[in-house]
Amino acid sequence: MEKSTFRPEKTSLFGTTTGSDVITIIPRLIQDLESDVTNLHIPALRQFLNIILDDHENKDWTLKYKLMPLLNKFVGNVEKNEEYVLSSTILHVIGVRNGSDDKTILAQTSIEQKEKDEKIEKLEQSNR
Numbered sequence: 001m002e003k004s005t006f007r008p009e010k011t012s013l014f015g016t017t018t019g020s021d022v023i024t025i026i027p028r029l030i031q032d033l034e035s036d037v038t039n040l041h042i043p044a045l046r047q048f049l050n051i052i053l054d055d056h057e058n059k060d061w062t063l064k065y066k067l068m069p070l071l072n073k074f075v076g077n078v079e080k081n082e083e084y085v086l087s088s089t090i091l092h093v094i095g096v097r098n099g100s101d102d103k104t105i106l107a108q109t110s111i112e113q114k115e116k117d118e119k120i121e122k123l124e125q126s127n128r
Contacts, residue, residue, distance in 0.1 A: 023061070033070055033073075034070070045082075048067075052094060053093065068094075072087075078116045078123075
C-alpha cells in the first residue's frame, strides 16, 4: 500500500493555531527535546515541523528560543534516522522562509548535511 504525500492545510482540518498557542507549546516541546527520554524526541520534532510549516512568521521565536543549536544536536546523529530527517528538514524550512538574513543557517546546514552524508557512506561501507 502506498502512502500519500499529500499534506492538506492543517488549519482547514484542525482549526487555527494562534500565536499564543504556539508560544505556550514551544517551551514544552523544547523540554521534550532536551529530555533524556528519547521517546519524546520524534513527536516533538514532528510537532515543531507542523508549527513551522503552518507559521510563516517563525523567525522571531526561532531566535528567541534558540532552536538552531537544539536542532543541530539531532542533525549530528545520523544513526537516528527519523530524528535526523525531521531536524534537518526543520532547519531547511526555517532557512528558506527567513530568506537572505539567514543564509548562514542554510550554509551551515548544508555543510553539516554533507558531513552526515559522508558518515552514512562510511557506515555503509563498513557494513559491507
